[in-house]
Amino acid sequence: MLGILKSMGMTARACFRKPVTIEYPTTHREIANRDRAFPILIWDEEHDEPFCTGCHACERACPVECMTVVMRDNPKFAAGESKRRKIIDEFWIDYGRCMRCNICVEVCNFEAIGMNNTWAGHELSRYDRGDLVMDLDMLLSQSKKKMVDPGLRA
């Protein structure tokens, strides 16, 4: 009997503690700066083009082979506006397969790819899994709009 009273006392005490829950869809808890959602590409403000040169390093290192990279000659290099000889043409990442391991970020020599650390990177539910394959525009849209901290943790 005593033991039960003791455990009830414990529950009663817990009533007076500060609540710790957050009403999720209406309120968002602050997420850590290092949070890894899914990889996105970073936009180079200075040259008005992506940092990514399409070097395939990330594609080769990805353990689940969820990336597809296509490279092309950079027209801006020919015009002398940029130092990048090659530039990314097409880039797909299948978010449905990505296991968010951060390896692509580690191997990239141009700091062109980073892990999304915003809520937008987490709330990605879709009706069709095909919609989870992100193309270049979608991958760049967040950093273009300066929604992510580009210093992430490359």
Place this chain on the structure above:
Amino acid sequence: MVVEQDAPEIVDIPINMGPQHPSTHGVFRMVLVVSGEQVLDVTPHIGYMHRGGEKLMETMDFRQGIGYADRTEYLAQFSAELAYCLAVERLMDIEVPERAQYIRVILTELNRLSSHFMFMGAFGIDSGLFGTSFTYAFREREYIQDVFEEVSGDRLMYAYFRVGGLAWEVTDNFVERVHEVLKSSAQGIQDLDDLLTRNEIFVARCQNIGAFTAQQAIANGLSGPLLRASGVPWDLRKDEPYSVYDRFKFEVPVGHYGDVYDRYLVRLEEMRQSIKIIEQALEQLPPEGPIVPEKMPRRLRTPPGEVYAKVEAPRGEWGVYLVSKGGDKPYRLKMRSPSFCNLSALREMTIGQYLADAVMILGSMDIVLCCVDR
């Protein structure tokens, strides 16, 4: 007039439990043959979660494999990562810098806390406490995961350890944050202690079921809290220290009867010991220093050979057996998962017990089905 009635005939009925039964902690199925309320036979069926992880890891190089190590043991990810890294480091003969070693120990022990919190919560549900212990335990677990998230960037699949050290430096306020979380965890352990340990209903539900003697436990190859509850003080952190565990003072709690209640008590005490270890580790943690060895090759290549590395995971001995024929991938990788080895004792433990206790016995094993099936 009296109608003569035969005594009702008692027949043995097979009962199928699982694979989607809430008390099987994952997709696990057991077929119980019962006579009345008593269990006569149990046939466990595993393999619903089999993803061929070991074989997959043989196609991965040593950095890519870490993400898969996480996914084999989703409640004690750091232990799984540590065992994998230790195996490769031993094969390649890499000296891990001191600071990295300490951070590894701190995180692994925090992981033990969070894993045992998970056990306490789920075990309370098994015993019929419904959500009470679960919410309390999960609150503390979330606090710990906040620290993991701040450090590694993810709440569940950390992928933070690397062969040779760590992927990146911890946050600046790491030490304060760990101290904070230790305080809340100590409070959480006390809460669960108050809630469960002396609760008559809980005690009546746990005592004297599924008891295993020391001989039985050893013969069945149990490890971890299950083995210690049977009275065998075997803890790899103490008996075959790896990393820097030989520098800490802590006790190995053991039980007397080896029943379900003892397993609960052993885990509760283990959590307190983990807090002690973390406090000592924080004290000894070198304030700065490298977290990876200076001369790390860009591409990890092992010499031919084989190695077995084991760590004391929250559920027991987590071992990684790695055979290499040179090159950057393992030739063969085998993981000894404690959940699988402990689960093999289920039949012996459950036969002769009541049906309702079968759930408690399974719960007290604290299995992770991902880790059983790999």
